[in-house]
Amino acid sequence: MSEVLLRLDGGEVLCEVSRAGEDWVVRIGSRTVRFRLAALEPGVAAVEVGGRTHLARWAVAGAETYLHLDGVTAAYEVARNGAQRGRGDASDGNDLRAPMPGSVTQVHVHRGDTVTRGQPLLVVEAMKMEHVIRAPRAGTVRAVHVRVGQRVEGGAVVAEIGAPGGDPPPSP
Amino acid sequence: MRKVLIANRGEIAVRIIRACRALGLATVAVCAEPDRDALYARLADECVPLPGAAAQDTYLHVGRMLEAARRSGADAVHPGYGFLAESPEFATAVRDAGRVWVGPPAAVITRLGDKIEARHLAEASGIPVVPGYDAPEASDAALGEAAARLGFPVMIKAAAGGGGRGMRRVGSPDDLPDALRSARREALAAFGRDALLLERDIDEARHIEVQVLADGAGEVWALGERECSIQRRHQKILEESPSPFITPELRPRLERAAVAVARAAGYVNAGTVEFLVDAERRFYFLEVNTRLQVEHPVTEAVTGLDLVAWQLRIAGGDRLPADGARTHALRGCAIECRVSAEDPAQGFRPTPGPIVTLVEPHAPGVRVDSGLRAGWRVPVEYDPMLSKVIAYGETREAAIARMDDALGRYVILGCRTNLEFLRAIVRHDAFRRGETTTRFLERYLGGWSGDAASPALAVGAVLAVLQPGGGAARRAARGQDGRDTGWDPWDGLGPWRSGVSRE
Secondary structure (H helix, E strand, O other): OEEEEEEEOOEEEEEEEEEEOOEEEEEEOOEEEEEEEEEEEOOEEEEEEOOEEEEEEEEEEOOEEEEEEOOEEEEEEEEEEHHHOOOOOOOOOOEEEOOOOEEEEEEOOOOOOEEOOOOEEEEEEEOOEEEEEEOOOOEEEEEEOOOOOOEEOOOOEEEEEEOOOOOOOOOO | OOEEEEOOOHHHHHHHHHHHHHOOOEEEEEEOHHHOOOHHHHHOOEEEEOOOOOHHHOOOOHHHHHHHHHHHOOOEEEOOOOOOOOOHHHHHHHHHOOOEEOOOOHHHHHHHHOHHHHHHHHHHOOOOEOOEEOOOOOOHHHHHHHHHHHOOOEEEEEOOOEOOEOOEEEOOHHHHHHHHHHHHHHHHHHHOOOOEEEEEOOOOOEEEEEEEEEOOOOOEEEEEEEEEEEEEOOEEEEEEEOOOOOOOOHHHHHHHHHHHHHHHHOOOEEEEEEEEEOOOOOEEEEEEEOOOOOOHHHHHHHHOOOHHHHHHHHHOOOOOOOOHHHHOOOOOEEEEEEEEOEEHHHOOEEOOOEOOEEEOOOEOOEEEEEOOOOOOEOOOOOOOEEEEEEEEEOOHHHHHHHHHHHHHHOEEEOOOOOHHHHHHHHHOHHHHOOOOOOOHHHHHOOOOOOOOOOHHHHHHHHHHHHOOOHHHHHHHHOOOOOOOOOOOOOHHHOOEEEOOOOO
């Protein structure tokens, strides 16, 4: 679970973001929104919510991000993003996620490998665009959850990185 | 008539350019400094830049408009709506400069522009007017006595009025002196005349207007009514034709009244006769608008006529076909929503800004009259109206469904708009039932503030999570001087390459 703090006109809104299978689950106050997200092109994604699919479109103007979905345009600034807080559960910040749904076309590392910051680890491809997932910092590969040819959903954890020199956790 | 100067801006300038093009006429736009890159300025065949930004120095400046017409060789002037559209001085100056004025004669504009004279004209034609007091140049004392006779609440209006200026609703005799004073002040500042009249305030009234089209040979058409009751501070937000309130028995009576007023005034070109209709469906003449209206597309949708093309053709001397009354029978229903750069959740404060992303809806029966393009900045200087969405359907329900869908898919990013609020209107049960009175917004949507925990916000939160570093990266991308460097949340997702081919 990650916490994201969005700043709107009317104040700040805390969003708790988690996953349930392929769904994203976002809690905002007492309300829970559950949806699937599939990126289509920069600034556009298909969002399935409540059995209906709509295109979400977003863009940045000045200090704000504008995001349109089904007749509502949210204007917000990201005041705090869970990934950057440096606290939270142990795996936070160590998970490497697929940025959009696609196929894994290359896997360069195995569990236990030592990697340097920026080293290419995996390649995911979708709609003739390929995305290289790189090591966000030096460390040890704790797990690789995918293999070449596998389809992944946007946001799925594809690999985990541990501290440098740290032992990989025991296999389950 | 070969080349038309459009003495206006925004969506209506685009609308007129398109009509001219369809008729084979060349177009000349005028643009003040904030409008140099506006869509209409780029679409016109020529564009004459006007120095300055203030409306008084540009779109309201008769001398500069005439100079633009002379320099460009335009032989006709279309004034659109607002700005100089109802200025008899401008109409006269255009004629005196040997150019065609696309509108009624200046004398007709003058006569109907005076609400007191217009009321007298309607009464003389046997048309009921709102009970009131309309002596020319009435004193405050005379108005006070009249108000006591009429009973409160009472409406104060400026004789030269328009756009709600100089208009006051007064609930009790104690408030009358102050209201008269401030109405006079406002009228004098806006119109250069402080003459006032009184009208009884008709509760639960509907604003119904009849579109007329008249040629120079005495043929006058009435093209059904428009329901314009959904207003905020006397500004229309949503209009439809036909009105869900007007019965098949009442419609021809309204149309005959409108034609009678137009004939009595010697009207030529497109115009609108406004009425109030009370809860018992009694109607009263209000005023005549001597120009094209913002909401003309709903009439176009239900009649199949191109009103702007007819304005140009009538100005060029064409006649309406004599059997016309049979050719424009109303069919179906059309609704228009006015899209504005304003924030309904914050007292409708104006929200000028850049248009970063623009996706306008297209579908059967959906029309968007827009002055927008991506990359343009909505200026702070002018009216906040950006565009209009018009939805047509065989039934009112079908038109509402199409409007709901179109508003939901209209994407304007970078500049806040009232799109979500408009959708709340068309989704409201009371609107669907046809309860479209002038009290609609205060009664049903007063204090509206949108959905603070919307799925849109939830998707925004997920985008922030998917993009490591989120807010910090965002601030870094903005650079040290805070200037935006075009950062997009998607960029943060990683280095994508496009067009990768498989081996």
